[in-house]
Amino acid sequence: MTPSLRLERRIIIIAIAFVLVLFGLAALAINMFHVGLPTCLTDIKPFQKGELITHSPDHYEVHYVARMWEFDPEEVVVPAGSTVDVYLSTTDVTHGVILLGTNLNLMAVPGVVNYARVKFDRPRDYQLLCHEYCGTGHERMAAKLRVVDPATFKPNEPKAPVQQPTDPGYRLLEAKDCLTCHSIDGSESIGPTLKGIYGRKTKLANGATIVADDVYLRESIANPSAKVVNGFDDVMPKPELTEQEINALVEYLENLK
Ligand code: HEC
Ligand SMILES: [Cu+2]
Known part of the structure; x- marks a missing residue:
């Protein structure tokens, strides 16, 4: 081995040893002195x-x-x-x-x-x-x-809960899984929001525009494919509901402002 090669090998060994010592010190800091990365306060x-x-x-x-x-x-x-x-x-x-x-x-x-x-x-x-x-x-x-202006300032009131969990209509929406596709607070979902649906002008997939009245609500629930809302897919399953349950749902939706 030539002297220059020997020198090179020595340098490489020193460099590796140096890195190992650094890792060792880091391990020591973490284990003995409990130095850690900053915790994320968020x-x-x-x-x-x-x-x-x-x-x-x-x-x-x-x-x-x-x-x-x-x-x-x-x-x-x-x-x-x-x-x-x-x-x-x-x-x-x-x-x-x-x-x-x-x-x-x-x-x-x-x-x-x-x-x-x-x-x-x-x-x-x-x-x-x-x-x-x-x-x-x-x-x-x-x-x-x-x-x-303090005179016009309204303190941030906690948002009034839109749903009344005790309402039989709401309980039905929940029990029949309507809420997986429909919101009652105006937010978008798989289906149109049910908030303010009563009396709402709705464009249908066939181009017609209807106003959601009792008859329409009843039909939309009992026979979802009869009229499909424009922009939505005809994916609403035909629910198994008694006449009474449909009445309760329609009544609930009429009052869901
Ligand atoms: C799998 C998702 C899904 C479920 C579950 C579902 N719906 Fe729908 N619903 C939709 C979609 C999508 C539309 C819009 C297309 C259409 O008109 O069929 C819709 C439309 C409606 C409409 C008419 C909306 C409008 O803007 O005119 C009513 C009312 C309605 N659903 C009520 C219900 C009720 C009540 C239930 C529970 C018994 C229910 N839906 C369950 C997806 C769903
Ligand atoms: Cu930024």
């Missing part, structure tokens, strides 16, 4: 979802969750004169968050919850924007913070 409540918490009529707390490419909550309304504590976290990559027209400017860093306090004196609409490039949807990433 996995821990209350920072999984965005929310507005009311502490008092002029003190609020907002948990903003940034993710590609939106903020949760999308819109927050507080009355003028309030102090807002903003907590910010991200569920994916790093985002930058600026509330235009204020000095709120925070980074949303994975695993970290950042905080700032803002006071709003006058009614005004503010834009919350992402100013750290975070992917193709970056420019769309925005949310609204509206500061309104």
Whole structure:
């Protein structure tokens, strides 16, 4: 073996030994000193979802969750004169968050919850924007913070439950699996939402437009393929219902505003 080859081999051995020592030190740090990667706080409540918490009529707390490419909550309304504590976290990559027209400017860093306090004196609409490039949807990433006149401010009431679980009509919808394809709160599903169906103008697949009255509701339930709503597939199964059950369902739907 030539001297230069011997030298090369020695260098390789030293390099490998160096890497092994580094791995050994890392293992030592983890096992003896319990050094770990930072835990992601977004996995821990209350920072999984965005929310507005009311502490008092002029003190609020907002948990903003940034993710590609939106903020949760999308819109927050507080009355003028309030102090807002903003907590910010991200569920994916790093985002930058600026509330235009204020000095709120925070980074949303994975695993970290950042905080700032803002006071709003006058009614005004503010834009919350992402100013750290975070992917193709970056420019769309925005949310609204509206500061309104305290006289017109309506506290965020918890959403009134749309369903009355004790209502026999609702129980039937549930028991007959209607709710797997239909919502009663207006949201989209496999079938049209049943919210506000009574009196609704509906375009049918055959081009005709009908107004949903008793007769139509009864027919849609008892014989789903007779009239198919435009834009939906004729997939609703013919349900096994007694005359009484159909009546209860129709009556329930008539009152589902
Ligand atoms: C497998 C999914 C599915 C199930 C289960 C289902 N539906 Fe439907 N339903 C649909 C679809 C899709 C439409 C729209 C196409 C059509 O008109 O047939 C529809 C249409 C309707 C309509 C007319 C809607 C409109 O906008 O005019 C009513 C009323 C209705 N369903 C009631 C019910 C009731 C009550 C049940 C339970 C007994 C039920 N559905 C179960 C899928 C379903
Ligand atoms: Cu972003």
